[in-house]
Amino acid sequence: MIPTRKLGELEVSAQGLGCMGMSQSYGVRTGDEESIATIHRALELGVTLIDTANVYGAGANEELVGRALADRRDQAVLATKFGIVFTDGGQSVRGEAAYVKQCCEESLRRLGVDHIDLYYQHRVDPDRIEETWGAMSELVAEGKVRYLGISEASAASIRRAHAVHPVTALQSEWSLWTRGIEDEVLPVCRELGIGIVPFSPLGRGFLTGAVTSVQDLPADDMRRTMPRFTEANLDRNLAIVEALRKLADEKGVTAGQLALAWVQHKGTDVVPIPGTKRRTYLEENVAAANLELSTEDIERIETAFPASAVAGERYPASIARNAGR
Numbered sequence: 001m002i003p004t005r006k007l008g009e010l011e012v013s014a015q016g017l018g019c020m021g022m023s024q025s026y027g028v029r030t031g032d033e034e035s036i037a038t039i040h041r042a043l044e045l046g047v048t049l050i051d052t053a054n055v056y057g058a059g060a061n062e063e064l065v066g067r068a069l070a071d072r073r074d075q076a077v078l079a080t081k082f083g084i085v086f087t088d089g090g091q092s093v094r095g096e097a098a099y100v101k102q103c104c105e106e107s108l109r110r111l112g113v114d115h116i117d118l119y120y121q122h123r124v125d126p127d128r129i130e131e132t133w134g135a136m137s138e139l140v141a142e143g144k145v146r147y148l149g150i151s152e153a154s155a156a157s158i159r160r161a162h163a164v165h166p167v168t169a170l171q172s173e174w175s176l177w178t179r180g181i182e183d184e185v186l187p188v189c190r191e192l193g194i195g196i197v198p199f200s201p202l203g204r205g206f207l208t209g210a211v212t213s214v215q216d217l218p219a220d221d222m223r224r225t226m227p228r229f230t231e232a233n234l235d236r237n238l239a240i241v242e243a244l245r246k247l248a249d250e251k252g253v254t255a256g257q258l259a260l261a262w263v264q265h266k267g268t269d270v271v272p273i274p275g276t277k278r279r280t281y282l283e284e285n286v287a288a289a290n291l292e293l294s295t296e297d298i299e300r301i302e303t304a305f306p307a308s309a310v311a312g313e314r315y316p317a318s319i320a321r322n323a324g325r
């Protein structure tokens with residue numbers, strides 16, 4: 001069974017399950033039957049942290065997760081998010097108090113639950129953090145939410161939110177090829193006792209070595225729009241993934257498992273949420289939670305995969321403007 005860790009006061013499995021790809025972004029869906037079976041298998045393996053958001057599949061993902069947990073609610077630590085609004089120009093954010101409460105009620109209905117265990121502000125509206133977090137704190141007082149989190153936030157925004165109500169977890173992208181939280185954000189989280197929940201710890205699948213060309217991706221896959229996957233940057237990024245694969249071969253594991261283990265070894269307050277919609281990949285990911293790495297292993301991985309070697313920004317401009325605020 002997978003071990004447990006603490007996000008602040010909240011105990012969860014040492015690895016969670018990100019459910020976004022079951023409903024959007026990564027091309028052809030497997031169908032809800034396989035997605036629900038994947039969530040059920042995760043619970044069987046001891047994965048308790050199940051992560052969704054109101055914007056994934058325009059609410060469809062919360063409904064899917066709700067169906068999967070209908071007779072298993074007590075086995076899951078259920079996390080969802082609010083705050084992103086899709087527009088013709090890409091993404092915008094909302095954080096007004098009334099909107100926060102409206103989103104929570106809608107999520108509770110779609111999920112079919114009476115409370116959310118971990119409720120995240122998905123993206124920060126820096127002009128009204130205190131208003132947003134005041135409303136979120138009221139949701140805790142009302143028993144509709146147990147703990148609060150923030151996603152893709154700057155160190156300054158985290159401090160402002162935490163001053164209103166304790167932040168239990170920060171969910172931000174963190175992997176071998178996305179290291180941006182390490183200099184400023186991570187130290188603030190550790191100072192304040194905030195757990196870290198890395199999303200896309202496998203670099204949106206790239207660190208597994210499965211993607212060697214954008215032609216490998218379905219036509220509607222969001223990665224086709226991401227700079228790191230473009231032909232201009234792909235060869236350089238594939239070279240460092242190949243170096244990771246060679247290290248993985250030495251240990252008898254996959255490149256993806258080694259990348260996940262690297263994240264897990266960055267601290268006992270770190271709980272990555274690799275996303276998958278298939279049981280086979282889930283089981284491979286979960287196995288990485290028990291993979292031991294030595295100090296020498298970590299050094300070799302970081303030497304083979306230096307952050308400076310990654311080519312391309314992580315988001316196109318239309319999405320990047322709301323990250324890290």
